[in-house]
Amino acid sequence: MSVATLDLSRIAPAFADPVRESQAVFREVMECMARPGRITRFERAPQAPTGLSKAAGAVALTLFDFETLVWLDPALADSEAEAWLRFHCGCPLTRNAQEAAFAIVTDMAKAPSLAAFNQGDAKYPDRSTTVILQIASLEGGPVVTLSGPGIQTTTDIAPQGLPQDFWTQIETNQAQFQFGVDVLLVSGDQLLALPRTTTAQIKGG
Amino acid sequence: MSTPVPARANAPERYYNYAYLDEQTKRMIRRSILKALAIPGYQVPFGSREMPVPYGWGTGGIQLTAAIIGPDDVYKCIDQGADDTTNAVSIRRFFANVADVATTEDTGEATIIQTRHRIPEKPLKQGQVLVYQVPQPEPLRGLEARETETRAMHAYEEYGLQYVSLYENVSAYGRIAATAGYPVMVEERYLMSPSPIPKFDNPKMAQNEAVMLFGAGREKRIYAVPPFTRVRSLDFEDYPFETQTWEETCALCGAEDSYLDEVILDDAGDKMFVCSDSHHCAERREAGHVGPMAGHTLDQDAALKEPAQ
Ligand SMILES: [Zn+2]
Numbered sequence: 409m410s411v412a413t414l415d416l417s418r419i420a421p422a423f424a425d426p427v428r429e430s431q432a433v434f435r436e437v438m439e440c441m442a443r444p445g446r447i448t449r450f451e452r453a454p455q456a457p458t459g460l461s462k463a464a465g466a467v468a469l470t471l472f473d474f475e476t477l478v479w480l481d482p483a484l485a486d487s488e489a490e491a492w493l494r495f496h497c498g499c500p501l502t503r504n505a506q507e508a509a510f511a512i513v514t515d516m517a518k519a520p521s522l523a524a525f526n527q528g529d530a531k532y533p534d535r536s537t538t539v540i541l542q543i544a545s546l547e548g549g550p551v552v553t554l555s556g557p558g559i560q561t562t563t564d565i566a567p568q569g570l571p572q573d574f575w576t577q578i579e580t581n582q583a584q585f586q587f588g589v590d591v592l593l594v595s596g597d598q599l600l601a602l603p604r605t606t607t608a609q610i611k612g613g
Numbered sequence: 614m615s616t617p618v619p620a621r622a623n624a625p626e627r628y629y630n631y632a633y634l635d636e637q638t639k640r641m642i643r644r645s646i647l648k649a650l651a652i653p654g655y656q657v658p659f660g661s662r663e664m665p666v667p668y669g670w671g672t673g674g675i676q677l678t679a680a681i682i683g684p685d686d687v688y689k690c691i692d693q694g695a696d697d698t699t700n701a702v703s704i705r706r707f708f709a710n711v712a713d714v715a716t717t718e719d720t721g722e723a724t725i726i727q728t729r730h731r732i733p734e735k736p737l738k739q740g741q742v743l744v745y746q747v748p749q750p751e752p753l754r755g756l757e758a759r760e761t762e763t764r765a766m767h768a769y770e771e772y773g774l775q776y777v778s779l780y781e782n783v784s785a786y787g788r789i790a791a792t793a794g795y796p797v798m799v800e801e802r803y804l805m806s807p808s809p810i811p812k813f814d815n816p817k818m819a820q821n822e823a824v825m826l827f828g829a830g831r832e833k834r835i836y837a838v839p840p841f842t843r844v845r846s847l848d849f850e851d852y853p854f855e856t857q858t859w860e861e862t863c864a865l866c867g868a869e870d871s872y873l874d875e876v877i878l879d880d881a882g883d884k885m886f887v888c889s890d891s892h893h894c895a896e897r898r899e900a901g902h903v904g905p906m907a908g909h910t911l912d913q914d915a916a917l918k919e920p921a922q
Binding site for chain 2: 426427428430431432434435437438439441442443470471473475476509530531532533534536538557558559560585586590603604605
């Protein structure tokens with residue numbers, strides 16, 4: 409991947425207090441991963457550069473570093489967002505979805521399927537990719553009923569802007585447990601998690 | 614998100630990072646926690662760091678707490694159910710110092726409860742995290758010493774060995790002998806060690822409202838049970854799983870349904886049974902419950918505690 413010259417004056421600031429803010433963001437992400445479908449808000453997170461939502465930026469600042477290979481949507485290649493991630497997280501980028509620890513998908517129309525990312529190893533299923541999908545909204549879309557670990561009975565979500573076959577992909581992903589990716593849906597400053605354990609049923613579907 | 618509190622990281626008296634661990638280590642542990650929650654019961658390897666306490670004193674649990682704790686948390690630490698043992702007190706003071714958190718003995722008001730060998734009697738709720746200290750994370754270790762082998766057994770769900778061992782136990786003793794660290798199946802997929810909690814506590818793991826995190830420092834493993842997750846203690850059709858019961862009630866609060874410790878009172882061998890969960894017992898006494906030896910002062914730390922069967 410070509411590395412554009414780093415123009416520091418163009419790089420927007422990250423967390424003002426990285427220690428406290430990354431802790432607060434992590435606790436929310438942890439609660440969301442433990443309770444699939446739960447929506448959280450990162451109101452105080454810094455504004456991320458064009459193309460990257462506040463929530464995706466907050467997760468990146470909290471979890472990415474030199475140890476995590478990141479697949480960044482080609483739509484953001486050579487963008488301010490890419491420079492921002494490189495500068496603040498120090499994360500290496502990859503075009504190979506199979507080797508990514510994290511992926512940020514921003515262009516849903518051209519999004520690779522979930523199966524294109526690392527599905528983990530039989531002995532090390534934790535090595536699979538965590539896929540951050542940036543979509544139009546976490547609310548107001550078709551209602552989907554979730555169940556599985558972390559959910560007492562069922563819980564409804566209604567995200568907007570997902571590819572048509574997305575819930576079929578989630579079904580395939582769940583069915584191959586212990587393999588599978590874990591998904592974070594983000595929009596604006598909001599986030600919800602769909603770990604590989606979650607079963608989804610389209611309402612009326 | 615909470616309002617950022619003015620950082621004290623550069624204050625002259627603090628030469629370590631907030632919550633002791635450096636930020637890179639926290640990120641590594643945090644990533645492991647997320648994968649552990651996504652694969653309930655699976656042991657995630659992590660790069661355990663040196664901590665200012667020896668192994669066996671909760672380094673795994675301390676690292677988990679350090680990676681998740683924030684200044685708004687209320688922290689409780691128990692050792693075999695008691696808040697006032699030397700170990701529990703020193704870990705609690707550690708986090709009060711390095712993480713600026715309020716501490717408590719009250720199970721209900723704690724947001725993070727770190728525990729060695731017990732689950733509190735009071736049901737946990739949403740918003741609470743139970744952090745277990747784990748000496749040996751591998752439930753199959755007693756049967757198979759090689760990590761490569763046990764990892765393969767988990768990978769391919771080859772748990773026949775564990776069932777054979779338990780069945781031999783049953784046929785030899787007429788019951789399943791393990792009373793602490795009794796293995797569980799998580800979501801009918803991963804065999805998991807519940808840490809050395811008494812099997813009395815095993816049923817509390819199933820469908821628990823809290824997030825449960827397990828840390829083994831020496832063995833460098835993190836695993837988790839999300840809220841509302843199926844956790845089943847291993848059993849057989851003809852020998853269903855049973856927890857311990859006592860004929861005695863708690864001598865101090867009269868509880869009939871809590872886990873009891875046998876406490877030796879003197880050299881003559883006089884003894885009494887009291888709640889192992891010291892806060893549960895105190896709360897009951899404050900509410901007016903009285904046991905047969907109510908008023909007896911008990912020094913939990915000095916008394917010889919024998920876990921009762
Ligand atoms: Zn009692």
